[in-house]
Amino acid sequence: MYSIIVACQTGEEGFGIGKNGKMPWPRLDKDMKKFREVTMGHRVVMGRKTYESIGKPLEGRINVVISRKGPIDGVIVYDSLKTALLECKEKYDKNVKTIVIGGGEIYRQCFEDPELYRNLHLLYMTQLNFEKPYECDTFFPNILKNDEIYEKWVEIIEHGETLYNYPIFHDDGTITMTPPGIPMAGDFSVSRHINREEQNYLDLCKDILDNGEMVDTRPGVKAKSCFSRNLRFDVRNGVIPILTTKLVFLRGSLEEILFFTSGKTDAGILKEKGVRIWDGNTTRDFLDKRGLNHYPEGDIGVSYSFQFRHVGAENEYKGCKEDYTGKGIDQISDVIAALKSDEPNRRIMINLWNVAHLDKMTLPPCLFCYVFCRQGEYVSIQAIMRSADLFLGVPFNVTGTTFLLNMVCHLSGRKPKEVSITMVDCHIYENHFSQVKEQIAREPYPFPTLKIKRTAEEIGNIDGFRYEDFEIYNYNPRPAIKGEMAV
16 A cells, blocks of 8 residues: 655646646745655655656655666666555565655556555645646646545545645735745645445444344344345456455455355365365254254255256255266356357346255355346346355455456456345344454455466366466455354
8 A cells, every 4th residue: 555645736727736847836844844744764656757856865765766767876766656556575664654756647647547546545635725826737636526536535534734824914904815925725634545345344334233133043143133235346457355454264265166166065175275164064963953964074965066056956966975067057157158148148147045955955055146247348246145244254255256256257258347245134243243343443455456367268167266376466454353153
């Protein structure tokens, strides 16, 4: 993550910041003091023209210049802003921040490049209002006039410090606010860029804690519950919505969806990989209570995996050790084939709720349906959950659904667009209340990005995916918050 600091003139033409490569107005000592306070001891990133206007490295700071013209004495040079901000390999103390200080083109890239914009954290802005505006030819992006951008900057953590504002009394009895060259007012503010989508999740958690109805549940742990809630995530440009306000067991989420899409039903496969999320629902005691005495421990029955790949072969099920290749209907292969086609189709879906065979499932699916919407080169996915454990289950389901969307898009030549999760019974268990309150108090960071390393041709089909195919970039979560799963 990084921040921006800027001093700009407000006016009808926009937020002016420069003229002929220089600051248009005289040096303003109070604003320069603020600049030093914010940047001292940190890493400042600037374009070459900005550096040339300063004339030398800024003392007490790590100077980084974006330039394709070669090295510069006393500074670090990158030929790409994205590399300097997101992909640099230098190791700094965690207290060293990265702050962009100009100029106009660099600022523009920060707002227009989707990945750079998502990772922009704070905006330090001095807005200057001159009695007679200075002429400018370089401008800061006017985010105040762009509702789509500005709605994500609604939290002001410092605002309204008036740097310049005093009257001048003249002999003829007239009064003006400031002498020539001094702004009538200069407000310094700090705005925080919100990860609005994760904030929506946190707001939902708070809403259920505050307004949910306390209910009894099958596992025997009381919960606060609300009816029908929805979360949406924009997953274009490789974005993957992994919660940042706590560490999500990412490997577990990916291994689980790979297990489901394999069609295999032996949870011991996950256990061998150190993923024990199915242990509690496949113990001998749990199976016996479900009337599945003939299943060995670790058998999930004809639940998730079997429904993904073998619908219609439930009566042939003889346990998790058998091979069911080619049996039943392969819903994932049908989805991929439909996504490859350009024919209109609003029936592209995976249904896991097989009412005739729920009694053969160790756990009837909580997330029971995926519906795919193809729009040109993009595909979105709607996941529907009958029961949603908001603290432990939903973060897994959001991430797993996004992995699934990326997998079918990769094999069908489409691009992921949006993930929507509808939760019918949305609840927080009583033994998670304190953990959720701790999480709500944390500030969300930008979501990371996902890259599938091998080509569709190299992977071949849904069975060709491996854990090593998936690479996550820039995942910077807060520490884990543990909670016991209700079984």
